[in-house]
Amino acid sequence: MSRKHPPSAGSVDANITADLAAASRILAERGVVDGFGHVSMRHPNAPDRFLMAKSLAPALVRPGDIIEYTLDSEPCEDLGRGSFLERFIHGEIYKLRDDVNAVVHSHSPSVIPFGLVKNNMRAMFHNAAFLAAGVPVFDIRKGFGTTDMLICDCAKGLALAETLEDKHVALMRAHGSVACGDSLATAVFRAVYTEVNARIQLSAISISPDGEIEALETQEGILADKINRTAGMRAWNLWRTQIRAQTNW
Numbered sequence: 588m589s590r591k592h593p594p595s596a597g598s599v600d601a602n603i604t605a606d607l608a609a610a611s612r613i614l615a616e617r618g619v620v621d622g623f624g625h626v627s628m629r630h631p632n633a634p635d636r637f638l639m640a641k642s643l644a645p646a647l648v649r650p651g652d653i654i655e656y657t658l659d660s661e662p663c664e665d666l667g668r669g670s671f672l673e674r675f676i677h678g679e680i681y682k683l684r685d686d687v688n689a690v691v692h693s694h695s696p697s698v699i700p701f702g703l704v705k706n707n708m709r710a711m712f713h714n715a716a717f718l719a720a721g722v723p724v725f726d727i728r729k730g731f732g733t734t735d736m737l738i739c740d741c742a743k744g745l746a747l748a749e750t751l752e753d754k755h756v757a758l759m760r761a762h763g764s765v766a767c768g769d770s771l772a773t774a775v776f777r778a779v780y781t782e783v784n785a786r787i788q789l790s791a792i793s794i795s796p797d798g799e800i801e802a803l804e805t806q807e808g809i810l811a812d813k814i815n816r817t818a819g820m821r822a823w824n825l826w827r828t829q830i831r832a833q834t835n836w
């Protein structure tokens with residue numbers, strides 16, 4: 588007997604699914620995701636639903652691979668397609684954060700060290716201004732003990748969302764990170780520049796004899812982030828145009 592799915596909130600404009608599929612490929616091209624990782628966006632017409640690709644390497648995602656989910660991360664209609672094990676990251680962040688409309692989860696390599704050590708990730712330059720609000724680290728051991736590290740149910744997703752609190756990025760100890768934004772373009776921008784920031788911070792540490800780094804201050808971060816969310820979208824337009832040239836969608 589086939590399992591009953593929750594009802595769909597309705598179809599989505601083809602440009603939206605094309606942008607979401609393109610976001611997946613942009614993140615792959617920028618080295619943020621590889622065979623793993625995913626990006627989602629809230630359903631534009633239904634805040635209690637989100638959209639995400641089926642379980643697939645991000646560089647291969649096409650618009651037809653997008654599935655609609657409830658905020659409990661149940662597929663509304665998967666047509667037999669597999670879902671990402673860690674889709675609960677997305678559903679639980681959307682539940683807790685009305686202001687978030689897109690989420691990226693990645694294991695981008697330069698970011699990982701900052702989830703392992705006491706040296707906090709800080710905003711190294713204006714493009715990464717969103718980090719100046721603070722970058723919490725989620726440790727799955729707190730509350731769940733010894734696990735396979737994956738966010739594979741609502742309880743673990745909720746714990747991660749609570750650690751993220753009102754910030755834009757959270758690191759996940761010995762796993763990866765999440766970046767979010769009020770739009771798909773902003774979440775992708777933040778995921779890309781979190782990885783770039785990590786590389787810059789590792790360089791800054793290596794040339795600082797006393798370990799002191801003059802990072803962006805909180806207020807500087809707020810001011811610079813405001814600019815990034817408008818003029819900074821030039822980067823999204825470039826990346827989106829590059830994907831369109833390769834795919835015709």
Ligand SMILES: [Zn+2]
Pocket residue numbers: 673692693694762763
């Ligand atoms: Zn993961």
